[in-house]
């Protein structure tokens with residue numbers, strides 16, 4: 001890149017994971033690995049490690065709004081990714097800010113951590129459905145989040161198609177239903193659809209327990225592709241390739257579930 005050129009600009013609006021595997025930390029590492037300039041609006045601070053979430057402190061709505069305005073009004077953004085939003089007040093504040101921003105938005109409707117710790121208040125689910133999903137270019141629920149948001153229990157690929165329709169009914173342009181939690185199978189299968197086109201993304205399932213941060217990484221990679229000007233199906237295809245490599249290279253840190261390796265493409 002010449003000195004005058006600048007990389008695409010991507011903003012994450014998410015929670016901090018002190019262990020560095022998920023949340024804002026995963027998002028910024030993904031963005032660096034994919035060659036875009038990553039910026040962050042922190043919504044909550046978690047005390048977290050490979051064994052779980054040990055504390056959560058939400059930021060005040062004004063602190064979230066001020067971070068967002070500081071970035072968007074001066075530097076600008078070409079794509080935004082949202083992750084942990086913790087409360088109804090934060091969901092509604094962020095949805096309002098996104099509605100006034102002219103950039104594609106990837107919404108990862110984070111509900112519960114891999115260890116089962118809640119990252120979103122029950123009372124915020126309705127705001128996610130009615131305020132956040134309608135402003136999403138791509139919504140990326142995992143199967144547990146599909147159940148939380150739609151009441152549907154998904155057990156197979158036909159169920160993923162029904163889940164996509166139910167999620168699309170809330171208004172995102174595209175739904176990316178992540179089948180990482182589907183039991184069995186040699187493949188990790190995701191479905192991307194806008195209700196007209198349907199793309200099934202299949203990758204080898206890696207038998208690696210160190211998968212902390214997979215969802216954050218995938219959503220940030222999609223946002224990075226969109227900021228580069230890729231169409232949604234192409235951005236998702238490239239993001240799936242990146243997260244699959246990161247899962248294959250995930251490593252043991254601490255005594256629990258370690259992180260995916262965001263830097264896998266830089267290693268021998």
Ligand SMILES: Nc1ncnc2c1ncn2[C@@H]1O[C@H](COP(=O)(O)OP(=O)(O)OP(=O)(O)O)[C@@H](O)[C@H]1O
Nearest residue numbers: 114142178180181188189204205206213214215216
């Ligand atoms: N063991 C695995 N091997 C390969 N790919 C996987 C594996 N587990 C999940 N994936 C893929 O990782 C991506 C993220 O999916 P997943 O269902 O794990 O999201 P998530 O549950 O939101 O992640 P997180 O646990 O970080 O919140 C998807 O593309 C999914 O297919």
Ligand SMILES: Cc1ncc(COP(=O)(O)O)c(N)n1
Nearest residue numbers: 015016022023113114212213
């Ligand atoms: C701050 C934050 N955001 C998102 C996740 C979800 O990631 P995982 O499901 O891998 O625990 C998390 N654990 N922490």
